[in-house]
Amino acid sequence: MGRYIARRMIYLFVVLIVVSFITFGLMHAVPGGPFDREKALPPEIMANLEKRYHLDDPLWKQYLNYLYDVFIPRITTQPPKGTLEDDFLISAKMGGVWLRWMNFGPSYSSRSRTVNDIFRQQLPISAQLGTMALLVALIIGMPLGIIAALKQNTIFDYISMSVAIFGVSVPVIVLGPLLIWIFGVTLKWLPPTGWGAKPPYLLGFLPTNWGWEYFRFAIMPSIALGLGSSAVIARLTRASLLQTIREDYIRTARAKGLQERLVITRHALKNSLIPVVTILGPMFAALVTGTFVTELVFGIPGMGKYFVTSITNRDYPVIMGTILLYAVFLVIANLVVDIVYAYLDPRIRYD
Amino acid sequence: MSQETIRLKEKALAGGMPLTQKRENLWVDAFRRLIRNRAAVIGGTIVIVLIIMAVFAPQIAPRSYEKQVLNDQNTVPAWLLSIFPTMKPYARISNDYVFGADYVGRDLFSRIVYGARVSLTVAFIGPLISLIIGTIYGSISGYFGGRVDNIMMRIVDVLYAFPGLLFIILLLAFFRSTLTKIEPGTFAYAVSQLDARLGGMLFIFIGIGLTAWETMARLTRGQVLSVREKEFIEAARTIGASNLRIMFRHILPNIIGPLVVAETLAIPGYISTEAFLSFIGLGVNPPTPSWGSMIADGAQVIRTYPNQTVFPALALAITMFAFNFLGDGLRDALDPRLRGTQ
Secondary structure, three states: OHHHHHHHHHHHHHHHHHHHHHHHHHHHHOOOOOOOOOOOOOHHHHHHHHHHOOOOOOHHHHHHHHHHHHHOOEEEOOOOOOOHHHOOOEEEEEOOEEEEEOOOOEOOOOOOOEHHHHHHHHHHHHHHHHHHHHHHHHHHHHHHHHHHHHOOOOHHHHHHHHHHHHHHHOOHHHHHHHHHHHHHHHOOOOOOOOOOOOOOOEOOOEOOOOOHHHHHHHHHHHHHHHHHHHHHHHHHHHHHHHHHOOOHHHHHHHHOOOOHHHHHHHHHHHHHHHHHHHHHHHHHHHHHHHHHHHHHHHOOOOHHHHHHHHHHOOOHHHHHHHHHHHHHHHHHHHHHHHHHHHHHOOOOOOO | OOHHHHHHHHHHHHOOOOOHHHHHHHHHHHHHHHHHOHHHHHHHHHHHHHHHHHHOHHHHOOOOOOOOOHHHOOOEOOOHHHHOHHHOOOOOEOOOOOOOEOOOOOEHHHHHHHHHHHHHHHHHHHHHHHHHHHHHHHHHHHHHOHHHHHHHHHHHHHHHOOOHHHHHHHHHHHHHHHOOOOOOOOHHHHHHHHHHHOOOHHHHHHHHHHHHHHHHHHHHHHHHHHHHOOHHHHHHHHOOOOHHHHHHHHHHHHHHHHHHHHHHHHHHHHHHHHHHHHHOOOOOOOOOOOHHHHHHHHHHOOOOOOHHHHHHHHHHHHHHHHHHHHHHHHHHHHOHHHOOOO
């Protein structure tokens, strides 16, 4: 297992190099730079700006410098200077030395912030939204799937599967505005836009104000984002459970006189959930990128808005940083799922 | 399948019917099963209605989709007031517009009718692009196996880690700004002209195609691997069939079913991707109507004129329902064992 994880980590590194290379190439192939304005800046100012952000270096040098800043950890005795160029995402004091890692650079369009500032303030909101959407997906999806399978071909089955079809057919940009209109504008039960948490965050991403003040903002976006995934989970749970309850060992359990409830919970459910776990990796990935859409629909100040504006502003470090960060998410989510999979099903061995 | 058809089939086989007849029967059978599935028939009917709507949009739409009548901004027909009573105090009534007019006085109904063109084009071209790239890539990888397979699949693995939607946004921003200010006469100019003529859809196709083929490539490879070792392939090889012939005459016909099903089920995803891109302003060029951009426009005034959001949203949802029903039905029809999975 250790070797397997090590191999996957090397793979993660290769992925990040390729992703950063393609992104860097695409960004710089687009004509126009981050400081182009309707009214052109005087050449001296332009030259100074480019010098400040090292945009006058040859491209290969800019790229290698970027990789160096992001990937190579530094161990120094110097404390952080606190300047925009010296902001590391991980900066920890261990004994007398500082371990500092992942400097994504300053943002070009919001001049007083670094990309790490944006990560620290906006990413927690996206993470909260993504996590809650995943919970919504599981809480709605699994019971629907289980009921549908246990009462196959009854009205319960049909209702559950209709809900599932509804879920996959209604994208966030449809469900979002409709929810806003019904519950936000007409009934006025929930705030139509905005988010209830502000920095600082517990452990870097948890909100400090649990309670209605927080959740009333989160309910509609999480449902809008999570419903589609809940439909996928419901269908998968149903199919998998239907297959499992036809297995021999279920018949054996029934034959030895075990209560039906125990047969289902102890034997059938546990085994039928394995395929559901495998889908959680890709699903988490879809939800994490889906938060972008949801944030734009509900006016949530997460990463989505920053990414879209950073592209029109040619804010190179924000574009690079966001894409790299999400690529890391995707790879690690899949790795975690693979490990959990091996744990749940001992027949699977990675060597 | 009824007892009757089984008996007929056995009879036909015993009578020495040529083998090619059997493959046709598979599709005929699948079609019969599809027809018997009520949800799939409803979905298919809606899709046909949508196709008619898209093709005959100029005849169906009562007005132009781009003509702005500034006097009729945000007008609402009388029948809508019973559905949206909140609009009563301030709405300007004009029964000239079935669903009302938008913020610059364009007919919503006509725009929705024309919007079907964009969504349906994406629904058909998206799968086509990813099917072509994915099938070729996946079948080469699966058929040759060994080192070729290993390298090709590692490439797919790496591309798979790209956050898809973010990548499409970046690609579209790239295409839009690179190919807008260029000299006439070059290839890039021709591409940008083609895109302009398609209302900005070409780049959406390229963006979706570049990110969606990887799933198809993996699926195709898996299917090819499972068919490759079968006896009839061995037989074809023994009589000296070339690689290409084996690929196209023997392997592809046997794996096309699952591929078609997977693509049909992926269509709602393509439609919603296009709608989202148009929603954030990276999709079709205005004034070409897309349901996504209409929802974005409507969302600005959702508090006052909800009809401007609700109708395009419904159109998008109904279309996605239809394709989902059809895809489910197609899967059950082509492979009844898979019923209810995925």
